[in-house]
Each structure stands twice: as C-alpha cells, then as structure tokens.
Amino acid sequence: MRKLFGTDGVRGQANVHPMTAEMALALGAAAGRYFRRDGSNVHRVVIGKDTRLSGYMFENALTAGLTSTGMNVLLLGPVPTPAVGLLTPSMRADLGIMISASHNPHEDNGIKFFGPDGFKLSDEAEAEIEALVEAGTEPTLAANIGRAKRIDDGRFRYQERVKSTFPAGMRLDGMKVVVDCANGAAYKTAPEVLWELGAEVIPVGTSPNGTNINKDCGSTAPQAAAEAVVSHGADVGLCLDGDADRIIILDETGRAADGDQIMALLARRWAEEERLKDGTLVATVMSNLGLERFLDAQGMRLERTKVGDRYVVEAMRQNGWNLGGEQSGHIVMTDYGTTGDGLVAGLQFLAEMIRSGQPASALSQVFTPVPQLLRNVRYSGGDPLLVASVKARIDDAEVRLNGKGRLLIRKSGTEPLIRVMAECEDPDLLQQVVGEIVAEVEAAV
Template sequence: MARKLFGTDGIRGKANVFPMTADMALRLGAAAGRYFRRDRSTAHRVVIGKDTRLSGYMFENALTAGLTSTGMNVLLLSPVPTPAVGFLTQSMRADLGIMISASHNPHEDNGIKFFGPDGFKLSDEAEAEIEALLDTGVEPAQATNIGRAKHIYDGRFRYNERVKSTFPREMRLDGMKVVVDCANGAAYRTAPEVLWELGADVIPVGVSPDGTNINKDCGSTHPRLAAETIVAHGADVGICLDGDADRVMILDETGAVADGDQLMALLAARWAAEGVLKGGALVATVMSNLGLERHLEDNNLRLERTPVGDRYVVEAMRKGGYNLGGEQSGHIVMTDYATTGDGLIAGLQFLAEMVRSGKPASALVQQFEPCPQLLQNVRFDLGQTPLESAKVQSAIKDAEDRLNGHGRLLIRKSGTEPLIRVMAECEDEDVLRDVVSSVVSAVEAAV
C-alpha cells in the first residue's frame, strides 16, 4: 500500500498549506486514534509533544480533537525533544506517541511524526494504513466514550533523568565549559538543565524561543553562533542541537565543526574497544562519507548503509541486531539508550570521551580524513518530476561514467522538503565540481 502524505520522517510542509492544515491534523488524529483503538476498549492513551513553533498550538489542538473523538485519552507534554516522545510513549505505556515538529526546517514549516507503543517510529506499512483510514472515513466514538485530555507537567523532568542515566555515574563535568545551542527549539530548557546538573559550566545560546525564531541563524544547521560563542568565552566544547533536538553537531574549542560521521566513527571505535559494539558494525545512510567507510574497514569494522532517514537506520539496526547508527546530518541512534536519534545523549557521549581520555575536543573530532564531497540542492514545485527528464537522466549517466571507479554519485528527492539533492564524492575535486555542476544544471533546466 503506497503512502502519499508521509515522507521519510512523518508528514511535513508549510503550516496552513495542504497537507499541514488544522483540518488535516484533525482528520489525521481521528485516523490514528481509530488505528490504535481497533478493539474499541477505553484504556487507550496517546502522548503528544511539540517544539516551539507558533503553529504547534494549532496542530496540538486539532490532533487532540481528532484523537479524543475516537475515544483516545490524550496526554500533552508541551515542548520536549523528539526523543523524549519516543521514551515517554514507552515509559507511560501509551499506545501512540506524536511529535509536532519540522525538525531543522524554518518556523513556517511544521510536521507530525508518529511513534508506536514500543517508542519506535511507525513502519511504512502502518503509516499507509493510517492514510487509508483518511480516505475511508472514521467512525467517531459514542458520546459517553469520548476521550479526555490532560497536561503532563513533569514529562521534561522524566526525560532529563533518562538522559543523565546514560552518562557514566562515576564521571562529572566539573570544570568543563560547554556552549550549548538549542536552536530556540524543543530542548531550550532540557539541555542546559542536564549539563548543569552534571557539573558543567554552561553557556546557553538559542534558548529564547518566540514561536518564529526556531533554527533561525542558530542550531546544528547554522553553527556559526555557537562557534563565535565558544571563542568569545574560551569554552572547551560546543553542542549544537536542531529544533527538535534529535540531531547534533559537535564543535571543538576553536569552533571547528564535526559532523555526524566523525562522531559515529569516535563512538564506534570506543564501543568496539569496550566490546559493546554489537555485530561489529555501524549503520549509516548512503549520504555518509566514503572516508568513514574506509576508516571502519581499517579498524576491522563494517559500515551497513541504508536509505536516507533515521527511521530506516533504526529499522536496519533492529533487524540486524546492531546498537549504533546514524546520519551525517547528526542523527545519532544508540538503541541501548533511545529509540530514535537523540542529540543530547550523543553530545554527552562525546563529553564522556573527553573526560575519559583527558584530551581536548580538537583531538577527538577528526577521526578520519573525509573524501571530498559536494552536495547541492535544487528546489522544485510540487507536481514537477525533474528526475524523469531525459536530459537529466543523460546528465546523470555521463556523471556516473566519469566517476566510475573513482567516486560515487547520489541523486535523490528529499523526503522532508521539495528539493532534489545532488551529492558526489571523488578524490579529484575538479572532477567532483564538474559532475555535480552538470547534473545540477540539467535539473535546474528541467524545473
């Protein structure tokens, strides 16, 4: 059964424009409520979290109306990170978890992500079944069986304790000056609280959300603010989260940025040395750098690649019995600790390695020499199919022929934005620029 609304990470789009409208959220809530309440009992519950976008209030209310109309009891968490929803869905014995967030996107966008009762994101099949219920209509509950809604005010603190429990008990962060950029998003209170409670001297930025400044010139996609703050305050390290705190970038004491590939390489080596890396492998997407794959091979470890999207990383990890995976963009998945990417837990793992090794961040962030990689995006209008163009297909074939044996080319539609992503890797940077430019030009002409 094909999905139409769901992308690689739930449903996402511009607020008040189809499909991200209040009406669709209400209908989606009713469909999800009916899907998870098929036995018609009255004990079902759902937890709903959100980030700090202004439109989150609208979608929270609409989803609540739809869910309660089918008899689901709704527990409202207010702003919490996405991984907190996964954790609390399982911890609170809920049947369903929902996160209202568009992650690293600008405030005008929003999204809806679903978690099953085990705290993991729903499968493609489950999402397709929920979509089917949208088409067929949902029978509401009888008046006496309408669900209730209530606020859960300690959800953030429950999650804080879970995050701290992943940090070695014998360690503290006393004397370590840490810049944490919360992107004016969901972790604006959680991250500084956790770091302070573990003993760090915390310098928070991006902790003044106003509904419209989430991810704006801050956070993991815009680390310049954190880098400047590190240098200005003489900090030891920086942790940059995105709007819903499921991804992270690490900055060293000079402000240099390490992406998810470098962090995964560090954790894989550490866990392998400790004998806790399951399966002798790291799971990452097709976007991860070729240098990471070579680095792992040099250390007798494997890289298992998946399609783009942390949900596909998690699916491969669960299927293969692996416990470490993630994306170059900073989603780091550690299934021993969390059911989805968790930027704060990943950041704490890096800080633990600083304490354990006694090394500065700059000595840990560069685990391997990356292969030259170039990524360019081309925006297109909904309804357009530029990748089906004969000229685009011809340009792609020519680029692949030039890279044959010397690199790789990856062309894909984004699952979260109307973008065609053109990425290539090649040791020869002149060839790299040429092949990417030729494909991008062809795609631009097609749109």
C-alpha cells in the same frame, strides 16, 4: 504508495496541504481508530511538540481527532523528539506523536508517529493510517469520547533518563560548554542537564518566540555557536536542531564535526569495550566514504540504508545492532533510546573527552573524509529527475566518476528538494560534475 507520509512522518508548510488543521484532525482520528482496536477507553496517546507557532494549532487539532475516537490524550508541551520515544512506553501509551519539522524553518511543521514500543511506525502502519484518512473514520459514541490533560513532569522524566546515560561517577566539573538549542524543543532541557552534571554552560538559541526556531542557529547554522566557543574560550560546543534529535560538535577552535565523525568516535570506543554489536555501524547512503574506509581499517563494517533515521533504526532492530545514525547528526544508540538523540550523543562525546583527557579537536576529526559536495535544488511540481536531459547528464556523470568516486541523486523526503551529492578524490572533477547536474536540474525546474 503513501501520499501523506514521507521519510519522517507528514511534513510541509503550515496551513498548506497536507499540513492543515483539517488534515491534522483527520490524522488524529485515523491514528486513534487504528490504535483503539478494542473499543475500550483505556487507550492513551502522548503528544509532544517543538516551539513553532503552528504547534498550538496542530496540537489542538490532533487532540480533537484523537479524543473523537475515544483516545485519552496526554500533552507534554515542548520536549525533544526522543522524549516522546521514551515516554510513550514509559507512560503505557498506545501511540506517541511529535509535532515538529526538525531542522526546517518555522513556516514548516510535521507530525511524527511512534508506536507503543517507542519506535517510529513502519511504512505499513503509516499506509494503513493513510487509508483510514482517505476512507474517513466514524467518531465514537458521546459517552466514550476521550479526555485530554497536561503532563507537567514529562520534560523532567526525560532529563533524568538522559543523565542516566552519562557514566556513573563522572562529572563535567571544570568543563565550559556552549550549547546551541536552535530556539527549539531542548531550550530548557539541554542547558539544565549540562549544568546539573557540573558544566559551566554558555547557552545559545534558548529564547524561542515561535518564529525563530533554527533561524541562524542550531545544527544547520552553527556559526553563532562557533563564535561563542571562541569568544568564551569554551572546551566544546554542542549544536542541536529544532527537535533535538540531531547534533553537530564544535571543537575548541569552532570547527564543526558532523554525524559521521561522531559515529566513528563512538564506534571505535564501543568496539574497544566490546559493546559494538557484531562490529557493525549502521548509516545511510549519504555517509562519507572516508567513514567506511576508517571502519574497514579498524576491523569493523558499515551497513548502509536508505536516507532517513527510521530506516537506520529498522536495520538496527532487525539485526540486533546498537549504533547507527546519519551524517546530518542523528545518532541512534538503542542501548539508550529508540530514536536519534542529540543530547545523549553529546554527553557521550563529553564523556570521551574526560575519559581520554584529549581536547575536542583531537576527538572530532577521527578520519579524513573523501571530498564530498551536496547541493539542493528546490522544485514546485513534477519530477525533474524524469526529464531526459537531466537523466542524460546524470548518466554522463556516472561514467566520469567511475572508479574515482560516487554519485547520489535523490528527492528529499521532508522538503521539495532534489539533493545532488557526489564524492570524488579529485576536487575539480567533483565541482564540475555536481555543478553540471545542478544546472541541468535547475533548467528542468
């Protein structure tokens, strides 16, 4: 059982276990020892981060731990998470690390690890690193201590790769685009890419100060961007999260489309172009039943995984599938990258607007979703899902939803939350079932 790693690296509140400088130091040393197996000094690691204030602390602590085992560290500064996935193999690094808590508030932070192939580490690799943390790692000899240096062009390398995913010869000239960067890692990257491709760019959330990442902006709070779309008469809005690995699309009226709608659009286009491997889209158990029905009607299939984009990617790699993602906006296209990339997904949507000549409103509502309700309950200790009254309430809900919908209750892998999600064609029953379970969990908490 892993104690430190969740569904997306190690994550928590900064300066509270496990997200302390001491733990980052130990993780760096353990990861360095794990990847520097032959004792030579040719091993290197790239480190990126988002714009959180605590990123400075974790960057320095990780660097100290890694160099103490002989790893050479290349510091990218603020870059999107997919940039680390891209640059790790490109720069012949043995390890990539992204310091980010994604869509979480600035008080939180996280440490995500990428292997030399640019993909996130497996559960087994993370378990081995955890074991090294617990056992402690011997530092290298003084003569073998690693070096660290800043890399100034990492962001620009990534931007050029992102632009290369846009169809050759196609431009965004005449298109007005609102881009909300959540005051996060893409605050320079996204506006520059869109402008260089010809768009008129209206930026939102591009003034990070260390504490305003994801605050009232970004993919989890798109209201400001929606207002900007309407007030500026924009054609479309692209809302990224703090590390830019997920996206929400806004149409010209400010209406939002989630990852399920984006995946449906791309799956349909790729199937028409015979690009969709095995006619299969990979998504998690959280994706809407309406998406599954849409794919079935189009002669495609939906493969579901556990929650977490890493599990989507694992299924894709194991079976050779090339399109997947999450309802939250992670869109993974292994033809272009190794992890979710909000900006690349946004460009694919813009390309479809140009190719089809249709407005965003016609492309962002591909299927009619089954009514779905998700509510979160925060807890601080214990396991509310093991309480007898909670278990009984869930069992009762399963019976009431049988044949009418589905229920999914789980712990978040990135926050201390119980997520209660249900789908049902009957909206009243949906509200009742979710409300009753949430009340029972709250009582247990």
